[in-house]
Amino acid sequence: MTAKRTSTSLGKGGNALASVEKWAPPVVLAWLLPGFGHFYLNRRKHAALLLFSVTAMFVLGLMMRGRMFEPANENLFNTVVNYGGYFADLCNGALYFLAGWLGYHQEILPGAMPDYGTKFLACAGLLNLLAIVDVYEIATGAKE
């Protein structure tokens, strides 16, 4: 029963015992630089599209004066939002660290545009998370 459930959840060609060495390098690359996990797996056209889309959303978020989330404990709702947003921002990988290293820091500003920018930054990270999951599935054989 357990074996059947495992094979079903991984889809055709999925390998539950796929070695870490097989999927870790492309997954780490995909996190660090959007699209580079696909590039590592010889899917260069997809890599270019992912790099373009995620980077464009991130840069637009910066240009709209979006704010990076920081982990902060407040009331329950704000704590979930802060940690969730922080995780989403972290999923941008090198883009996130590069922006911080170059001194980007934005306080909360009134108005819609900085708010849109904050959402663009977080969503760029979540899109990269989708790409990371895709890379994992390709590397383990769960997806062609």
Place this chain on the structure above:
Amino acid sequence: MFITLSHLEAAFLFAFFTSIVMGVVGRSTDRERWRYGVYCFGYFLVAIFGLGWIMYFGHG
């Protein structure tokens, strides 16, 4: 360099880039990816205009 976009422009850009990523990761063949990406973009547009009109009428 900072930019200021209208809500519609920001929503279009969001829909465009998100559709590309969803198209790439969402299907297995290139033909299906194209179709899925275009579908996603279309559904985003429908949602943008649909919800916009609902909010317009909701406010009276």
